[in-house]
Amino acid sequence: MIAPSLExxxxxxxxxxxxxxxxxxxxxxxxxxxxxFTTNVSDPLEQAFEEIAxxxxxxxxxx
Numbered sequence: 001m002i003a004p005s006l007e008x009x010x011x012x013x014x015x016x017x018x019x020x021x022x023x024x025x026x027x028x029x030x031x032x033x034x035x036x037f038t039t040n041v042s043d044p045l046e047q048a049f050e051e052i053a054x055x056x057x058x059x060x061x062x063x
């Protein structure tokens with residue numbers, strides 16, 4: 001379920017727009033390298049939100 005992960009991810013990345021961009025980029029990485037990732041989550045986007053919420057994903061904002 002994405003909702004709890006989404007709420008926790010918003011604590012890590014306060015901008016919803018930045019959160020979506022980071023999550024989609026990470027989900028694409030997970031999807032393109034499925035053999036490298038072992039997880040019990042079937043949806044790459046859900047996995048991305050969980051990683052962001054747990055602090056495993058770092059990001060920077062370029063201006």
